[in-house]
Amino acid sequence: MKERSQESSASEESLAEPGLDVAEPGVVYVGRIPHGFYEKEMREYFSQFGKINKLKLSRNKKTGKSRHFAFIEFESAEVAQIVAETMNNYLLHNHLLQCNVVPKDKVHPMIWCGLGKKIKPGLAIKVAANKFNRRRSAKEISDMANRLIRKDNKRREKMKELGINYEFSGYSQSS
Structure with missing residues (x-):
């Protein structure tokens, strides 16, 4: 053998x-x-x-x-x-x-x-939805709002530089 x-x-x-x-x-x-x-x-x-x-x-x-x-x-x-x-x-x-x-x-x-x-199909979608819809602290909410205002102001400045005179209601009211 x-x-x-x-x-x-x-x-x-x-x-x-x-x-x-x-x-x-x-x-x-x-x-x-x-x-x-x-x-x-x-x-x-x-x-x-x-x-x-x-x-x-x-x-x-x-x-x-x-x-x-x-x-x-x-x-x-x-x-x-x-x-x-x-x-x-x-x-x-x-x-x-x-x-x-x-x-x-x-x-x-x-x-x-x-x-x-x-x-498992759909599990990734549920995880992403839970992450997006989670409860946020007051600090996170204020940070998000400040970020939106900064982006809005930057967009308005860029439009002024290009010579576009357009008023829109955004997150900040600047005259």
Whole structure:
């Protein structure tokens, strides 16, 4: 049994391209992903090539919809290379998939952030609305009013410099 496993590991090393470490994980960029081909379907489909460590489909934070590209980390760089060669320009649901191996030094450390996190549509809108509609202190209100008056005065001065004689009701009444 041991001889057989040693032979298979030796053959794996001989098949690998120079510069690819078999023990190191490999990352593949998959672009132009069609609608309906999401995390579950991608994991099922790409697992035929080898073990998938991580899979991240980029999604819009506001709507939760797919941004049509993903990164897949395979257990070995050799498998990632095979996937990129095999699946590049693969026609899937009238979309040509674009697959490329991402070099180890080009993999951003934050690429896998929020990996298991589900994006809830509409949550970003609620957070922004709550931030906008929050109760403000008296100091914040006076600062906002002063800022509006300053901008209004600056606008009036600019109009005078341009020779425009126009009166409008703004935040400050200057004659």
